[in-house]
């Protein structure tokens with residue numbers, strides 16, 4: 001069942017729909033859940049958790065072998081951490097978790113063509129899975145999107161539409177186009193969020209069903225924070241872990257609407273005026289899922305944190321020294337590990353999982369400008 005996040009109206013999962021009649025976003029609600037025993041003989045992709053993903057029949061699954069990325073023990077700024085290397089997914093970002101589930105549902109529904117708007121990674125991911133499913137995709141991106149991402153979108157055969165102005169102008173252009181076709185938005189689709197729950201499942205399964213104390217993640221539109229929160233809640237409800245970890249959601253100081261709303265204990269996220277940031281993937285002035293992001297932070301006893309541009313770049317270098325190349329957006333989360341420690345929220349005994357969301361090759365132009373070549 002698809003349930004409205006605001007008015008609680010319910011819709012069957014059998015008809016194409018991306019939002020409630022009242023205009024709010026929908027959530028996938030289901031009692032179905034995998035068991036620990038069932039996982040023992042399944043392949044190492046996120047489809048091992050299929051019962052929880054809302055896709056009933058395997059012939060509709062559109063997969064590139066995504067998920068089950070490494071979770072490696074390491075250390076950042078003197079803090080022991082578990083790095084979730086989600087930049088190693090098939091298109092180079094964690095978005096593949098959402099795309100594989102959303103596109104599988106669109107295939108099940110028989111949707112022939114879609115539009116999507118993205119700061120780049122979701123667009124590239126959806127373009128890849130749509131192509132594999134035989135669905136025609138039109139992807140709207142801000143004009144300033146990194147060249148690596150736009151080249152990727154075009155290579156997958158999607159129509160690329162570059163929109164001048166802000167990220168919000170891009171959404172408006174995509175919505176106008178969506179009146180003629182289906183709006184397959186990663187910021188709206190309940191199936192995209194369902195796919196992101198698998199990050200929570202994996203982090204626990206890969207630790208022998210032990211939940212970490214903290215999960216540190218960048219936040220922009222909020223699907224990742226919401227997916228993690230719902231995923232851990234599923235595991236608690238199924239008795240697989242005793243309690244959910246606290247969530248640390250990280251934004252660039254240059255665009256931090258969630259941080260400001262969280263500090264004021266608001267129940268929704270007002271828009272902010274944003275400045276330029278290297279973390280283009282999370283530069284969203286007013287997230288659609290503001291209410292749910294804040295609820296996830298409050299209920300998980302989580303925190304919102306900001307990091308400066310200097311800290312973001314320093315974190316890209318700190319990871320590169322370990323042989324890990326992530327884009328600046330993905331470096332926001334590891335950069336914030338220092339703040340958690342400085343605030344006394346973590347110590348040497350804390351289990352801290354850090355999600356690395358996108359590979360550095362996505363933003364080659366930004367790195368070349370940063371390196372001065």
Ligand SMILES: [Zn+2]
Pocket residue numbers: 004005006007008009020021022023024
């Ligand atoms: Zn509604």
